[in-house]
Amino acid sequence: MNFPPIYGLLAEFDTSASLLKAARQARAEGYRTMDAFSPMPVEGLSEALGFRHTRLPWIVLAGGLFGAAGGFFLQWYLSVIGYPLNVGGRPYNSWPAFIVVSFELAILAAAFAAVLSMLACNGLPQPYHPLFNVPRFESASRDRFFLCIEAADPSFDPDKTRRFLESLKPHEIFEVPH
Amino acid sequence: METVTPGRSLDRLQRWMLGASFVLLAACGVGLLWTPTQFFRSWLVAWLFWLAITLGSAAAVMLHHLADGAWGRAARPVFESAMLTLPLVAFLFVPLLFGLERLYPWIRDPVQEKAPYLNVPFFLVRTAVYFAVWFALVRLLDRRHLLVSAPGLVLYGLTITFASIDWVMSLEPHWTSTIIGLHFIAGQGLSSFAAALVALAFLARARLLPIEVNASHFRALGNLLLMFVLLWAYLSYSQLLIIWSGNLPEEISWYLRRAGPSWRWVALALVGLHFAIPFFVLLSRRVKEQAGWLAVVAAVLLLARAVDIFWLVVPAFQPDRPVIHGLDVLALLGMGALWIALFLRHLKGRLAYARS
Amino acid sequence: MGSGPPVIEPSYTVATVTDKISSVVLTRRTPVGWIIGFSVALLLTMTFLTAVLTLFAAGIGIWGVNVPVAWGFAIINFVWWIGIGHAGTLISAILLLMQQKWRQSINRFAEAMTLFAVLCAAVFPLLHLGRPKFFYWLFPYPSLHGVPPQFRSPLVWDVFAVATYFTVSLLFWYVGLLPDLATFRDCAKRKLAKIVYGVLAMGWRGSAIHWHRYDTAYLLLAGLATPLVVSVHTVVSFDFATSILPGWHTTLFPPYFVAGAIYSGFAMVLVLAIPLRAAYGLEGLITPRHLDNMAKIMLATGLIVDYGYVMEAFFAWYSGNEAERFMMINRMIGPYAPAFWATIACNGLAILALWFPRVRRNVPALFGIALLVLVGMWLERFFIVLTSLHRDFLPSSWGMYYPTIWDWATFAGTIGLFFTLLFLFIRFLPLISMFEVRALVEPKT
Numbered sequence: 001m002n003f004p005p006i007y008g009l010l011a012e013f014d015t016s017a018s019l020l021k022a023a024r025q026a027r028a029e030g031y032r033t034m035d036a037f038s039p040m041p042v043e044g045l046s047e048a049l050g051f052r053h054t055r056l057p058w059i060v061l062a063g064g065l066f067g068a069a070g071g072f073f074l075q076w077y078l079s080v081i082g083y084p085l086n087v088g089g090r091p092y093n094s095w096p097a098f099i100v101v102s103f104e105l106a107i108l109a110a111a112f113a114a115v116l117s118m119l120a121c122n123g124l125p126q127p128y129h130p131l132f133n134v135p136r137f138e139s140a141s142r143d144r145f146f147l148c149i150e151a152a153d154p155s156f157d158p159d160k161t162r163r164f165l166e167s168l169k170p171h172e173i174f175e176v177p178h
Numbered sequence: 179m180e181t182v183t184p185g186r187s188l189d190r191l192q193r194w195m196l197g198a199s200f201v202l203l204a205a206c207g208v209g210l211l212w213t214p215t216q217f218f219r220s221w222l223v224a225w226l227f228w229l230a231i232t233l234g235s236a237a238a239v240m241l242h243h244l245a246d247g248a249w250g251r252a253a254r255p256v257f258e259s260a261m262l263t264l265p266l267v268a269f270l271f272v273p274l275l276f277g278l279e280r281l282y283p284w285i286r287d288p289v290q291e292k293a294p295y296l297n298v299p300f301f302l303v304r305t306a307v308y309f310a311v312w313f314a315l316v317r318l319l320d321r322r323h324l325l326v327s328a329p330g331l332v333l334y335g336l337t338i339t340f341a342s343i344d345w346v347m348s349l350e351p352h353w354t355s356t357i358i359g360l361h362f363i364a365g366q367g368l369s370s371f372a373a374a375l376v377a378l379a380f381l382a383r384a385r386l387l388p389i390e391v392n393a394s395h396f397r398a399l400g401n402l403l404l405m406f407v408l409l410w411a412y413l414s415y416s417q418l419l420i421i422w423s424g425n426l427p428e429e430i431s432w433y434l435r436r437a438g439p440s441w442r443w444v445a446l447a448l449v450g451l452h453f454a455i456p457f458f459v460l461l462s463r464r465v466k467e468q469a470g471w472l473a474v475v476a477a478v479l480l481l482a483r484a485v486d487i488f489w490l491v492v493p494a495f496q497p498d499r500p501v502i503h504g505l506d507v508l509a510l511l512g513m514g515a516l517w518i519a520l521f522l523r524h525l526k527g528r529l530a531y532a533r534s
Numbered sequence: 535m536g537s538g539p540p541v542i543e544p545s546y547t548v549a550t551v552t553d554k555i556s557s558v559v560l561t562r563r564t565p566v567g568w569i570i571g572f573s574v575a576l577l578l579t580m581t582f583l584t585a586v587l588t589l590f591a592a593g594i595g596i597w598g599v600n601v602p603v604a605w606g607f608a609i610i611n612f613v614w615w616i617g618i619g620h621a622g623t624l625i626s627a628i629l630l631l632m633q634q635k636w637r638q639s640i641n642r643f644a645e646a647m648t649l650f651a652v653l654c655a656a657v658f659p660l661l662h663l664g665r666p667k668f669f670y671w672l673f674p675y676p677s678l679h680g681v682p683p684q685f686r687s688p689l690v691w692d693v694f695a696v697a698t699y700f701t702v703s704l705l706f707w708y709v710g711l712l713p714d715l716a717t718f719r720d721c722a723k724r725k726l727a728k729i730v731y732g733v734l735a736m737g738w739r740g741s742a743i744h745w746h747r748y749d750t751a752y753l754l755l756a757g758l759a760t761p762l763v764v765s766v767h768t769v770v771s772f773d774f775a776t777s778i779l780p781g782w783h784t785t786l787f788p789p790y791f792v793a794g795a796i797y798s799g800f801a802m803v804l805v806l807a808i809p810l811r812a813a814y815g816l817e818g819l820i821t822p823r824h825l826d827n828m829a830k831i832m833l834a835t836g837l838i839v840d841y842g843y844v845m846e847a848f849f850a851w852y853s854g855n856e857a858e859r860f861m862m863i864n865r866m867i868g869p870y871a872p873a874f875w876a877t878i879a880c881n882g883l884a885i886l887a888l889w890f891p892r893v894r895r896n897v898p899a900l901f902g903i904a905l906l907v908l909v910g911m912w913l914e915r916f917f918i919v920l921t922s923l924h925r926d927f928l929p930s931s932w933g934m935y936y937p938t939i940w941d942w943a944t945f946a947g948t949i950g951l952f953f954t955l956l957f958l959f960i961r962f963l964p965l966i967s968m969f970e971v972r973a974l975v976e977p978k979t
Contacts, residue, residue, distance in 0.1 A: 016976060023742070036742040039548065039717070040973040046746035056750045060758075061461075074674060078682040087686050096422045097686045099415065100769060104694040107762045111702040111755060115709055118751035122744045125736035132739070138720040140740050141713065143549040143972075247632075291854030328889075332837060339845070343852075356786035356849045359841075401631075408761065416768065416788040423688075423776035424783050 007130035007178050008034075008150035009161055010137070011170035016042040019145035022168040023048040026149060029164060033153035037131075037146040056117055063113025064106045071105030072098055134174045148176065187384060188522050195519040202512030209505040210273075216503050218277030219495055224509035225270055226345070226487050227369070228517050230362075232267045233312065234370025235260035237334050237363075239319050240327035249398035252391045256374045256381075259524035264316045266520050268309050270513060275302075284351040296348055304344055308337045338362055349494040353432045355421070361413045368406035369483045372476040375399055377525075379473030388529055393467035400466030403476065407460065411453040435497040436489060444489050444500050452482035484510060542639070543818030548972045551819075555966045556721050558814050564961065567813055572957040578950020585943040586661065594664050596940045603923045603935035608662035610915045611945050613770055614798070615655035615952075616696065617791075617911060620763055621799025622648025623703050626710070627759035630752075636827055638970040639819045643810070643959070644803050645707045650955040651802070652700045654948040659692065661944070688772040695769040702762055706755050709748075712738050713969040767795040774918065780861035781922035784849065790842035794911060797835035797881075800828050801907035806956070808901045810965070819966055826894045832907065833888040839914075840882050857927055865921045869934065873917045880910025 013019045016038055023036050027050055036045055075098040079085070084092050119125070131137050131148065140146050147170075149161055165173050210217040235257040242250030242257075250257075279285045284296040294300075311333050318326045339359025347358055378399070381387050421429045437445045456475055465471045488506070546554070589596060599606040622644035629637035660669050672693045674682050683690045715735035722728045738744070771791035774782035804825065811820040850862035865874050884906045887893045894900065925932045959965070 037740045038742065038745070039552075039740060040713075040969045040976070041745040041749050042742065045742040049742055051743050051746055054747050054750050056747060057754060060754050064758075075685040078674060079685055083680065083682050085684070087684060090686055094686045096419050097691075099419075100688075100691040100765075100772070101685060101694045103765060104691075104698040104762075104769075107758050107765075108698045108701060111705055111758050114751045114754045114758070115705050118709075118747050119736070121747050122741075124738065124744075127737055129737060129739060137739075141717040141720045141738075142552045143547075289854070292852060295852055335841060336844075339841075354849055354853045356784045356845045357789070358785075359845070360786070360789055412764065412768075413789065417785045419772065420775045420783070420785045420787070423772075424778045426778060426783075 006151055006158075007133075007176040008148050008152075008156070009158075009165055010131065010134055010146055010148045010174040010176050011165045011168060012136065012172045012174070013145040013147065013170055016040075016045070016145055018169075019147060020045055020048055022147050022170070025168060026147065026164070030155050031149050031153050031161075033156075034147065034149045037137075037140045037148070039141055039143060039145075042145075054121070056114065056121070059117045060110050060114045064110035067109025068102045068106035070109070071102040074105075075101055130176050130178050133177050136172070136174060144171075188386070188526050192519050192522040192526075195515045195522070199512055199515035199519060202508050202515060206505065206508050206512050209508065213505070214277070215280050216505050217509075218274065218280050219492065220503060220505040220509040221273055221277070222281060222345070223484075223488050223491050223506060224513045225267070225274065226491070227484050227510060228263075228270070228513050229267050230366040230369035230483065230487075231260055231373045231517075232263050232370075233261075233334070233338065234366035234368075235374070236264075236312070236316055236319060237331065237367065238370050238374070240315075240324075240330045240334070243324045243327040244331070247398060248395055249402060252387075252389065252395040253374045253378055253399060255388075255525060255528035256377045257370065258320070259521050259528055260370065260373065260377075261316050262320060262524045263517055263520050264312060266517060268313070270516075271305075271309075282348055282351075284348060289351045292351060296351060301344060304340060308341050311337050335359070335363060338366065346490055349491060350432060352428045355417055355429070355432075357413055357417050361410070361417070364406060364409040364413055365483065365486065368403070368410055368479060371399065371403050371406055372479040372483070375403065375476035376473050376480065377521075379469040379476075381529075382469050386529060391469075396469050396472055397463065397466045400460055400472050400475075403472075403479070404457070404460040404466075407453060407456050407479070411457070414453075435493040438497070440498050441489070441493050441500045444485065448482065448486055448489060451478060452486055456482075542971065542974050543821065546818060546971075546975045548976050551971050551975055552717060552721075552968050554816075554819070555964050555968050555971070556718060558960070558965060559962060560718065560721055560723070560727070565813065568957060568961065572954065572961075575950050575953035575957055578947055579954045580950075581943050582947020582951055585940050585947050586657075588940060589661060589944075590666070594662070596938060597944075598935055598937045598941055600933070600935075602926065602931050602933045603920060605919050605923060606935050607937050607941040607945055608658040609773075610912065610919050611948065612655050612658040612662075613791075613915045613919075614912045615651050615658070615948065616770060617767060617795035617798045617915075618802045618908075619648045619651035619655060619699075619703075619799065620767060620792075620795040621803050622646070622651075623699075623706065623759050623763045624796055624799065625803070626706060627756040627763065630756045631760065634827075635974060636824055638974060639816075639821075639966050640803060640807060640824055640828075641970075642707075642710065642967045643806065643956075643965045645703065645710065646959045646963070646965075647802060647806060647956065648703050648799075649700065649707060650952050650959075651799075652696065652703065653955070654952050656696055656700065657948060657951075658944075659689075688769065688776050691769045692773060695766045699762060699766045702755070702759055706759055709752060709755060710967060711963065712736065712748075713740065714964045714967065716740070717968055718964065764792050767792045774922075779922045779926060780850075780855070780858045781846075781865070781918065784846065786842060786845050790839065790845075793835045793838035793842070794914065797832055797839055798908060798911035800832045800835070801904040801911070804828055804832070804900060804904040805908065808897055808904075810960070814965075816966070819971065822895055822897075825897065825900055826891075829888050829894040829900055829903075832904070833885055836881055836885040836888075836907070843878070843882065860925075861922060864925055865917060868921060868925065870917055870920050870924075873913045874921075877910050877913040877917060880906045881914065884910070 011022065013022060019036055019038060020042060023034075023045060026034055027048060032050065034049065036042075036049060038045065072095075076093060076095075079094065079098075080092045090097070136144075137146065147165075147168075149156060149165070151158075155161075162173060206217065206221070209220075238250075238257045239254070239261060242254065274281070278298065278301070282296075284292065285298060289296060315326065315330050315333065319330070339362070342358050342362040346362075347353065347355070375396075378387075378391065378396075382391050418433065421433060424430075435441065456479055459465055459471075459475055465475065488502075493500075542551075597606060597608070599608070622641075625637050625644045626641040629641070660666050663669060671677070672683055672690060683693075712735060715731050716738035718731040719728060719735045722731055768788040768791065771787035775784060775787040777783055807820055807824070807828075811817050847862055850858045853859075865871070884903055887899070887903060893903075920935055924935055
């Protein structure tokens with residue numbers, strides 16, 4: 001397998017606006033395998049990188065429905081079939097009372113679905129990432145903005161890509177080793 | 179492109195509504211002579227429905243003043259015009275005064291331990307106080323004395339609570355439920371926001387709005403609608419569960435009349451129309467951003483409001499007969515046509531004013 | 535709440551915000567005040583442990599509870615703490631959904647406060663079980679004794695509601711912390727701190743696509759947490775309302791309890807925020823605007839609570855029911871009447887001062903009122919629990935409840951536990967959400 005010698009090229013910007021502009025231009029230039037990094041969410045940045053929408057809401061809805069149905073079934077089964085017990089003359093299938101726990105379990109399942117699917121889609125936890133080899137990248141979590149074009153991109157060329165990045169007037173450009 | 183002046187198309191609608199209301203209300207008058215007891219029942223249900231929109235709109239204006247939001251700037255002329263129909267709503271209450279004895283069982287045979295509260299003179303005094311407070315609030319809001327908003331909401335909450343006890347709870351004088359005031363407030367909020375959304379969608383489609391109303395405004399209003407749907411469902415379920423668990427004869431009988439074999443289907447329809455369907459549809463962001471879809475949901479909710487009020491009131495009179503009388507429909511539509519005519523009159527003024 | 539002074543003092547930038555907030559944990563020396571406060575809190579926690587160990591050894595008889603008052607301090611404190619635990623998630627979730635930008639300076643420590651308060655709350659019903667070692671019988675698991683939980687009982691609903699609330703609040707808090715933990719990882723100087731924060735940050739690197747999913751997940755969590763918050767105190771109110779005791783069995787309880795919970799929760803946020811901002815010089819981040827808005831919410835929810843008092847009194851009379859009327863009279867002039875009137879003074883009268891903007895802008899006054907609210911809400915649960923129990927339908931079974939020294943020790947101990955956890959949180963985690971405040975101060979182009 002032909003393994004590129006470096007992970008990619010990383011350009012540093014001062015503001016989210018210049019990063020957003022750079023991401024748009026890189027995409028117009030034909031780059032696809034790239035990512036942008038910022039210390040806070042930047043409106044429209046993922047769209048500029050070509051990311052359309054996430055399936056997260058549907059996963060969460062499915063989780064909620066599963067929790068509600070499962071919770072109700074659990075209570076119904078235990079109260080009607082598993083261990084029918086007359087409590088204060090209430091019916092075995094006391095559905096008004098079962099709604100409470102069904103609701104709580106719906107929320108619980110949906111919340112877990114939201115967090116776990118967010119982490120899974122993002123590939124977290126991820127202890128190692130080549131970007132962490134660039135010392136300057138530490139400020140991506142403080143006040144700096146980065147654009148990384150990866151070597152895996154078909155149109156990546158060490159010199160041409162570097163020249164392109166330079167044309168975006170970044171603060172600095174780094175090579176990202178593996 | 180030529181845009182229609184706000185006057186022209188609304189003028190036509192207003193005239194049309196006024197005409198329709200004369201025909202429908204005349205039919206109601208015939209009903210009064212023919213079957214007076216049924217007339218008063220139908221009139222009460224219809225009147226509560228339109229009162230809810232009027233008063234809920236006044237509350238919405240105050241709420242907007244306190245918790246500023248883009249939704250309010252868009253919907254404000256609509257809410258203000260709806261609130262100004264209060265004189266008409268008060269006028270429409272007058273016929274009920276002649277039917278109190280037919281409506282409220284505690285007049286025919288007084289409930290001894292509640293007699294200090296449930297007696298006709300005190301009832302009339304309280305009614306006068308409610309209307310006085312509401313007239314004062316609407317007048318102050320109309321003159322932009324918005325400082326009244328915070329105390330106004332407190333007064334609104336208290337008056338509507340006691341009004342709901344007087345006009346609805348006392349239909350079954352042995353039943354009490356302390357949540358009824360909040361239940362009415364939630365219902366009125368839902369009514370007014372649903373009505374405002376239908377009106378806004380119509381105005382936006384006809385390009386009659388002086389300010390740009392975009393998807394984000396509709397989304398905010400849709401979210402508020404969703405909030406009221408949830409609030410109503412929450413309060414309804416809380417009441418059901420507590421009364422069901424306690425199972426006390428004077429309380430559970432209220433539900434036995436309303437969710438027993440004859441009225442069960444109406445109750446289930448409410449669960450679907452008033453909660454489940456709007457809830458799931460309003461979860462979708464796409465629906466909330468499209469005025470047309472949102473208006474459809476709001477219209478369904480208005481229908482659900484009518485069913486809810488019907489379900490609250492009518493089983494008190496006919497626990498075994500979940501049937502709609504022709505007069506129910508005539509009164510609701512006749513009153514509505516008149517209400518809409520007056521609403522449009524105020525709305526035209528507001529739109530023209532905002533445009534200039 | 536749209537106009538008024540700025541949310542964050544305008545001199546802050548993206549970098550200085552980060553430094554200001556992270557310096558509290560990473561670079562500044564531990565202040566003396568912290569050490570003193572932590573020591574006092576720890577001492578109280580020791581009291582708590584002593585009280586609990588004594589309880590385990592001697593049994594529930596060391597408390598004042600007995601027939602007819604089987605629910606004493608344990609339930610009062612449970613309801614009080616769990617109510618306080620409502621503001622955190624509410625500030626985070628509802629204000630996020632309503633796009634109220636002022637939430638971002640207070641949501642983090644309010645959420646932490648929620649977690650600790652819920653923890654303190656959950657202790658009480660478990661201790662009150664009598665045989666706390668069998669607490670796991672409350673969960674539906676395929677047990678050998680074959681008896682599943684009784685799902686028609688509100689006490690089982692409590693287990694699910696509180697457990698879900700704690701879990702979801704923890705998830706919400708952790709997800710909110712994730713980007714800030716990455717900042718700490720990158721800013722920390724010492725190796726151990728780098729490793730610990732690095733592990734907790736899970737390799738977060740601020741990728742745009744990650745942010746996109748993160749925002750969606752955070753909003754969805756907020757949407758889930760909002761009805762959850764409401765449901766928790768609703769279920770707590772069901773503990774009372776689904777019975778048939780006068781004073782407990784009333785349909786207004788769910789919304790009235792929820793309003794009271796939010797009300798006391800905001801009071802606790804104010805009680806914590808006011809000293810914190812002074813101690814760490816955070817007045818530019820937690821501004822008068824924050825205090826003013828919280829005071830307004832406290833006033834609004836407090837008025838709903840007052841509405842509840844009015845309705846309870848009116849309906850006790852209107853119902854015509856002898857037992858209901860007696861309960862209300864007993865509340866007002868019976869042996870526990872001082873608690874009732876003190877509650878009215880705190881929740882009914884003291885908060886009326888918040889109508890005036892001048893009071894809302896006066897920090898010491900606000901602090902005092904918030905403290906009164908916390909006292910008032912504790913007393914409210916005191917009279918709700920006690921007056922209905924100690925004199926019910928049968929005069930021959932009437933009795934009194936007097937808390938013992940162990941009741942007080944357990945209660946004071948949970949306050950110690952709460953503050954111990956809070957002090958640890960302040961010392962080791964960012965007490966203001968850095969990434970959200972950064973988004974606030976970044977100049978928009």
